[in-house]
Amino acid sequence: MNIAKHMEAIFIVAAVLGGASAMATAAVPASAKANAPVVAKAPAGxxxxxxxxxxxxxxxxKAAL
Structure with missing residues (x-):
């Protein structure tokens, strides 16, 4: 397969994926962002x-396996 022949399609797919991921992550409201890290602890008992x-x-x- 000649990659040089398909570089335009690869670039377009990468640009579309980058744009879609930027749009998906830009819409997070400020109230949804955590101010402090969440720490999960199990009770000792x-x-x-x-x-x-x-x-x-x-x-x-081990060698026999």
Missing amino acids: DMQVVTITAKRLSAAE
């Missing part, structure tokens, strides 16, 4: 813990 009891593979076992 409800935290789930996963314990893995399997042994690690040796180098010979």
